[in-house]
Amino acid sequence: MGIMSYLRERMGKILAIVIGLALLGFVAEEVIKSGSSIFRDNQTDIGEVNGSAISYNKFNQRLDIATNQFKQQGQSISPQITSYLQETTWNQFLTEKLLGKEIEKLGLVVGDAEIQSMVSGSNPDPQIARQFSDPQTGQFDRARLNQFLTYIQSNKADTAQLSSWAAFVSEVIKSRTQQKYVSLVSNGLYINSLEAQDEYQGKNKLANFKYAVLDYASIPDNKVTPTDDDFNAYYNEHKNEFKNKEELRNINYVSFNAAPSKADSAAIKVQVDKLAADFKASTNDSLFVQVNSETKTPIAYVKKGRLDPQLDSVMFNAEKGFTYGPYLSNGSYKIAKLIDTKVGPDSVKARHILLDPAAEGGLPRAQAKADSLKALIQSGKATFADLAKKFSTDKQSGTNGGDLPTFGRGAMIPVFEDAAFDGKQGDMKIVTSQFGVHLIEIQSQKGSSKVVKVAQVDKPLEASEQTQNAVYNKAQAFLSSLNKDNFEAEAKKAGLSVKNAFDITGTAAVLPGLENARALVKWAFKADKGDFSEEVYPIGDQYVVARLAEIKPVGFLSLDAVKAEITPAVKIRVKAKQLTDKFQSALSGASSIDQVAQKAGTKAVSLQNIVFANPVIPGAAAEYKVIGTVFGLQPNKLSKPIDGVQGVYVVSLDSFVNPAPATNLVREKQTLAQTLEQRAGNQVLEALKDKAIVKDNRAKFL
Incomplete structure (x- = not known):
């Protein structure tokens, strides 16, 4: 939906391709270089590779970019995802530092002519070609790339877009340089006839x-x-x-369960029973859901099999206005109301022209322009495809005459979906969404099945403050009874089982049975062996007290x-x-x-x-x-x-x-060589890591 929207929608995927490389490594490079001595102080270095410091500021910049990319692609940032992104970002710095030094020694570069060929030549770099491919065929679309390059070189491109594109090209260049280094290593590998003969015998004898x-x-x-x-x-x-490549720690812990009590469940049930009566009487179901529901589930038509199993068997046989519940599902009390039923198509093929109200001088003008375009098409004075290419701010579909892939229910935003599924073939409709004003033409509809529109309200089953306080007080009393020697004894006296978490890394966010345990891990990496936690840690519906059982330093572990x-x-x-x-x-x-x-x-x-x-x-x-x-x-x-x-x-x-004598070992040589080449990059990096002096201070910062 315009170049800006195109970048927002695609740049996350573009940059994700070069994972394993540094993301936007050059950003703030000069600021860091020209900054004060604080940037070289160990207090702001998250790590060091062979004497070359990794600034926490630069690390955090890259981590923020990677996190935002996940968010832009609709990913929720769970503790596991956070830990994964932190580890990936760290490995990016290691790769950059280790390979960068070797590349510098060899004097490997990517020249200007090569860069131009990679970006706009007859055979662009695969990373670029992949992002400018036809979404329907998957083939590289030269016209789309040329259009983008023309735009990015014009005075219409803003600073953020230019920076994003420059960052992407910079990473493609880094990737090409690293490929050259790995190719040098790979080209030095050789498979002789004896090795090929052994491989043949091993697979066939x-x-x-x-x-x-x-x-x-x-x-x-x-x-x-x-x-x-x-x-x-x-x-x-x-x-x-x-041999430990990084410091690890073991902890023992006990947990106090603060899950909702029977009294909590009963109290919430009373609230939901009242909501159910109000919901049944409501005349504005959409507003009721927005005000009273925790998850704000969109109210849209769905096919059988798409609802909660308890609802699916009820709603498709119920009358309009039927209210079901309260019922308990996935830790929440829920109420559902049947808004409507009908028979409609299973999928729709459509095209659209999207107008940006801001660019048209306001919403009324954008809607008026959509009416004018509709009149031009209906009068035969212009074609939908030509107008889409000229006026649509959704350039991805606009370059294809506004065509969208065939879509089923749930694939589009509700207002767009309602227009496409409620009309009939040949209809043109104008609707307004958060993206702008759409002129939609329904090209075809396939299938026919019963669909229902169900509004749902949910209330999570959560522990009351009274329940949480009571459990916390028990955990606090246990903590108060501890000294360095009585952890197991006090746990046994309290009827608590002692659980273990082994080989915890400094950046771990999740431990066995504990989903969001980052605060507990940070404590463990500050504590000494035998120490018990300074406080009670609330983790999910548990209150946790821990003891540091073992410190496993970098190097060879003792027996x-x-x-x-x-x-x-x-x-x-x-x-x-x-x-x-x-x-x-x-x-x-x-x-x-x-x-x-x-x-x-x-x-x-x-x-x-x-x-x-x-x-x-x-x-x-x-x-x-x-x-x-x-x-x-x-x-x-x-x-x-x-x-x-x-x-x-x-x-x-x-x-x-014995197998028949091998008459041609070329194929065996090729297969073995390909296997070696595939492993070369990782093995070279591992070899460089083994030789490197790496200081990892992440546990102090993250």
């Missing part, structure tokens, strides 16, 4: 074998007691798995820090030793897998046509060590015991079925 297994589950956990040596051995073998985490795996290791000993005894004097299985008290299972590239034992799991052993055996030879994922195995190879 078949193995037929028998196996016997003793499941770990055959030994109860309570019968296994690992020794210190068992823990030390496992820890030393897997030490690299316990004590991971002991609880690795205990199940260590117990498996101990079981594996016992089951291996059992198989060793069975192997003594045995000449076949069937004899081994019988002596060990299990059965031998035969498998056919197993390939190395898919090391799955049917009905069990992926057993890499087991299948790897099979492909290294000689026929009719018994293997040593193998500690697998599900249990300890002994295998015996019957035969291999």
Whole structure:
């Protein structure tokens, strides 16, 4: 709806494409560079990469832009979305800092001629082409791009539009530069014929074998007691798995439930019963909903299956004016009133011309102009398509003669939808919406079904202040009873279960069972081990008191820090030793897998046509060590015991079925090369992260 509207509607999607890159990195660049020393002070740095600071101000600018993009696309900003956006923004800075340094070393640039080719050349950059594509065909629309470029270079384009476009082009250039760097790495990768031959064999060579297994589950956990040596051995073998790239924390907590009481529910029910009587008598249902309903559900015609299930089975068989409820649904008391029923089309194909009242000198003039355009079309002096291209401020549809994709009920704003579905083919109607004045032509209507218009009022079932105060006082009394040593004891005395949240990051907003726990996390990253929370934290309908149980610093974690985490795996290791000993005894004097299985008290299972590239034992799991052993055996030879994922195995190879000799390994080379290229970018970035010195102060700011 005009270039400005086009930008508002599309720019969020445009910028979202380059996620992983810095968004509007150049904004305020000079201000930061020329600012006072405060910008270089650690108190305003949210992080640092190899000595290069990340300013909190710049971080927050990008985070605000990303958040606004989500809002513009109709996304609600939940704690999970906030956490995701924060993490994405952080990774954008890391990518920019790490790759930027490497790109600078190599002197990689995108020249002026290349930029021009990327934007307006015969083959524009895919990010640009994607945004100027025909919505119906999905194909790049050269005319649409040219029209936009002409506009953006004219004196009509305002500063905000120019800034948005410059930001987008800047990010496309950054993306191209990074692509060049990754291409340099990818071009250095090579697949030789031996690797291709191994890949061919791995996917096509078949193995037929028998196996016997003793499941770990055959030994109860309570019968296994690992020794210190068992823990030390496992820890030393897997030490690299316990390297923390960022500081993590564990907490214990108890929660006090402040959900609505029976008395609260009864009180709200009384209010809603009164509303139901008033709603039934109301003569202005739309106003009643706006005044009394919590969610202000739009009143529009809907097909069967689109209402709350409780309503769907009632309203399509009721008479106009019928009121249903109160009933409880999704935590709210609801009342519904049947406003109207009718039979109407399922979908409509229409086109429109949109006029902006501000540009036309006011709403009356815009409506008068719409009447004039309608008269021109009806008299045959002009076509709808020509007038749409000339006058419609909705340029996206205007360039296509005003055509809109076929739409069903619920796809358009109510006033537009009512006009399109209530008329008949060939009708032209003028309606006014929040977007302006529409001249609508109904081109066709398809289908026919009964629809209903239902007005709904809801009242959330919420705890009263009295209930909340009573629960809060209990939580406060528990907090007052705590010292550093009695958290579990006091919880047990109060009949509360102690819950755990492990490996919390500094930017976490959600914890297990706690949806919006950002304040609690911020406390945890300021506290010392053993501290209990300074206050009672209200989270949803819970009041929470917590204790900091563990601090896991950056670097290798100690055995004590991971002991609880690795205990199940260590117990498996101990079981594996016992089951291996059992198989060793069975192997003594045995000449076949069937004899081994019988002596060990299990059965031998035969498998056919197993390939190395898919090391799955049917009905069990992926057993890499087991299948790897099979492909290294000689026929009719018994293997040593193998500690697998599900249990300890002994295998015996019957035969291999070799594939036909590979006559052309080019395809295998290409497939392997493509896989390497796809992984190159991420692996290069991970390698740079591993070598980098990264300071992450986000927990102090967010």
